Amino acid sequence: MAVRTLLSRKTLASVLLRNDIGAGGMAAAAAAGAAQTHSRGIHALTLPDLGYDYGALEPVISGEIMQIHHQKHHQTYITNYNKALEQLQDAIAKSDSSAVVKLQSAIKFNGGGHVNHSIFWKNLAPPREGGGESPHGSLGWAIDTHFGSFEALIKKVNAEGAALQGSGWVWLGLDKEFNKLVVETTANQDPLVTKGSSLVPLFGIDVWEHAYYLQYKNVRPDYLKNIWKVINWKYVSEVYEKESSA
Numbered sequence: 416m417a418v419r420t421l422l423s424r425k426t427l428a429s430v431l432l433r434n435d436i437g438a439g440g441m442a443a444a445a446a447a448g449a450a451q452t453h454s455r456g457i458h459a460l461t462l463p464d465l466g467y468d469y470g471a472l473e474p475v476i477s478g479e480i481m482q483i484h485h486q487k488h489h490q491t492y493i494t495n496y497n498k499a500l501e502q503l504q505d506a507i508a509k510s511d512s513s514a515v516v517k518l519q520s521a522i523k524f525n526g527g528g529h530v531n532h533s534i535f536w537k538n539l540a541p542p543r544e545g546g547g548e549s550p551h552g553s554l555g556w557a558i559d560t561h562f563g564s565f566e567a568l569i570k571k572v573n574a575e576g577a578a579l580q581g582s583g584w585v586w587l588g589l590d591k592e593f594n595k596l597v598v599e600t601t602a603n604q605d606p607l608v609t610k611g612s613s614l615v616p617l618f619g620i621d622v623w624e625h626a627y628y629l630q631y632k633n634v635r636p637d638y639l640k641n642i643w644k645v646i647n648w649k650y651v652s653e654v655y656e657k658e659s660s661a
């Protein structure tokens with residue numbers, strides 16, 4: 416039976432996106448400020464602005480890295496995601512189910528890249544705007560409860576981030592089913608939700624080489640050690656408060 420007769424274009428596109436990226440991931444991206452415009456009847460993504468200047472995270476992350484990371488890498492994920500969505504629309508219009516299936520990997524990779532980076536920019540803040548200040552309140556208590564201490568959390572994230580082979584992300588997440596904090600890694604541009612449908616990202620650290628190589632060369636552990644000086648715990652705490660009470 417033709418795909419088109421089973422699902423409308425809009426519904427099928429929605430199903431594919433939810434299966435590949437996860438509704439939580441898209442919601443997280445939307446919450447992180449991802450702008451959207453309409454193109455050919457579908458939502459085309461546009462690059463979200465940063466809440467700070469490219470050089471504002473120096474000396475932890477250089478302005479050159481931030482500019483290239485945002486304007487080139489994140490933009491490329493968006494460009495390729497939008498292109499894949501247009502191709503998906505055409506494939507659905509032609510009832511070409513093989514093409515529909517083939518496009519899923521591009522949608523997952525590039526859509527995941529957009530979701531993850533939209534969260535990442537929000538996870539960072541210049542020190543003069545509170546970046547690096549330790550978490551307080553309920554998130555601080557939860558970290559002590561689940562990891563023993565804030566220092567123990569840092570140690571765990573740094574160890575898992577350094578050990579991740581190839582490219583990917585290391586996350587602090589909330590498992591909403593068990594109301595528990597977790598540290599997880601994902602490969603490539605897989606969003607955290609791919610590790611479990613009840614997982615919500617609180618913050619993610621990009622450990623692709625493009626996130627640190629121009630400054631830290633091959634020494635990923637030094638990048639991980641320093642990035643805590645610009646983590647925006649105020650934002651992370653707000654996400655935790657919202658998600659843990661929902």
Ligand SMILES: [Fe+2]
Binds near residue numbers: 623625
């Ligand atoms: Fe990146």
